[in-house]
Amino acid sequence: MTVRPPQSLSPSFSRDSGLNLLEYELMSERADALGRHGLKVEKAIAALSVLEDAATTPDRREQLLNDAADAVWAFFIQREICGLRSNRDAVQRYGIPKEVMARLGIIRKP
Numbered sequence: 653m654t655v656r657p658p659q660s661l662s663p664s665f666s667r668d669s670g671l672n673l674l675e676y677e678l679m680s681e682r683a684d685a686l687g688r689h690g691l692k693v694e695k696a697i698a699a700l701s702v703l704e705d706a707a708t709t710p711d712r713r714e715q716l717l718n719d720a721a722d723a724v725w726a727f728f729i730q731r732e733i734c735g736l737r738s739n740r741d742a743v744q745r746y747g748i749p750k751e752v753m754a755r756l757g758i759i760r761k762p
Contacts, residue, residue, distance in 0.1 A: 682734050689727040693746050696720035700749065721755035724748055728756070 699716050702708060724746075728739050736742075743753065 686730050689730045692723045693727045696723040720752045725756050
């Protein structure tokens with residue numbers, strides 16, 4: 653014979669307990685932060701289109717590549733916080749160049 657505890661004592665995830673509300677707020681903030689980081693990646697990748705101009709100096713090119721790498725690195729970290737482990741789809745979706753991917757996680761000297 654199986655004995656089941658009363659339902660009044662079992663945890664309910666459908667009730668509006670403080671813990672459920674907090675978890676909902678945390679998930680909402682994680683998703684919002686992921687969206688903000690995604691926008692930063694889009695802007696950094698768009699700025700890389702300037703590299704095709706003949707007037708782009710090598711220093712400016714390095715700065716744009718470094719900025720893009722930093723934005724992508726932060727985006728990947730935020731994705732992992734949200735539980736998204738594979739970044740292949742993000743690389744394809746945002747069109748992240750291999751040159752940027754090669755710079756991820758590099759600590760540059762000031």
